[in-house]
Amino acid sequence: MHKVLSKSQIEQYHDEGFISPLRVITEADALSIKTQLEEAEELYPEEINAESRNNLHLSFSFLDALAHNTTIVDAMEDLIGPDIALWASVMFIKEPSSKQYVSWHQDATYMGLDSVDFPTPWIALSPSNIETGCMTMISGSHKSAIQKHEDTYAENNILTRGQVIPNVDENKAVNLILRPGEMSIHHGAIIHGSQPNNSNQRRIGFSLQSYISPEIKQVVGRNIWTHIRGKARHDVDGLALDRPKYNMDPITVSQRKIAEENLSDILYKGAKLKRKY
Ligand SMILES: O=C(O)CCC(=O)C(=O)O
Structure with missing residues (x-):
């Protein structure tokens, strides 16, 4: 018996590499989280900005709550079983009428895991559609191996290295249209990207990348894992994370710093250049 996902949704995840849309919280709650995020951006500009966008769930309690949201975690359990840890998170913000995009x-x-078989929920905190630059998935592409990526460091490409898979066959491209408070779930190996935001509002998506079962091991670098549910992982290097009791809870701020350094070492291993995110 599955907790949240139907049999056909689970089949769709395995066949196409994604599921979308799924309602997680109400639209009003999503807009309230967006307001909290924007207040936090004002109050702590050094901590949350376009270059400091990773692992915000480690030191902001309203995002920690989303990472542990029962509907999200139940959906993860339906896909990967009861023992779950979160690898990292990324707040993907595209400013209104901006050129920022995400290449295929x-x-x-670049996650340094010994498997590609894991899911990422992406929660819309604002409307995500063709005008605002929603994610687009190449249906079924998770079934082929990891393709060669070229690091471009292109200015408006908001991926770490501006990495791109050339010559993607876009015939099977599917746009994931989400209302605030809905999520999509995508497979670790699916080819995806997103176009610029041509609207007059921000496009904000919180990517919980990714929920991982303990059978999957970190083989590059030392990740700081967030324990979510079930049996804890063994490869946590002795750092049992405190969850933030409130935004910027000091102990969690220093934990996030360590997590950020480790994540950067993993994501940029062998890269010519390191960007700040
Ligand atoms: O937010 C976007 O447009 C892209 C996000 C993405 O690539 C991801 O969550 O894996």
Whole structure:
């Protein structure tokens, strides 16, 4: 018996590499989280900005709550079983009428794990559609191996290395249209990307990249894992994370710093250049 996902949704995840849309919280709650995020951006500009967008769930309690949201975690359990840890998170913000885009890529390429088989929920905190620059998935592409990525460091490409898979066959491209409070779930090996935001509002998506079962091991670098549910992982290097009791809870701020350094070492391993995110 599955907790949240239907049999056909689970089949769709395995066949196409994604599920969308799924309602997680109400539209009003999503807009309230967006307001909290924007207040936090004002109050702590050094901590949350376009270059400091990773692992915000480690030191902001309203995002920690989303990472542990029962509907999201139940959906994860339906896909990967009861023992779950979160690898990292990324707040993907595209400013109104901006050129920022995400090139075709496969998430698992630079995560340094010994498997590509894991899900990422992406929660819309504002409307995500063709005008605002929603994610587009190449249906079924998770079934082929990790493709060669070229690091471009292109200015408006908001991926770490501006990495891109050339010559993607876009015939099977599917746009994931989400209302605030809905999520999509995508597979670690699916080819996906997103176009610029041509609207007059921000496009904000919180990517919980990714929920991982303990059978999957970190083989590059030392990740700081967030324990979510079930049996804890063994490869946590002795750092049992405190969850933030409130935004910027001091102990969690220093934990996030360590997590950020480790994540950067993983994501930029062998890269010519390191960007700040
Ligand atoms: O937010 C976007 O447009 C892209 C996000 C993405 O690539 C991801 O969550 O894996």
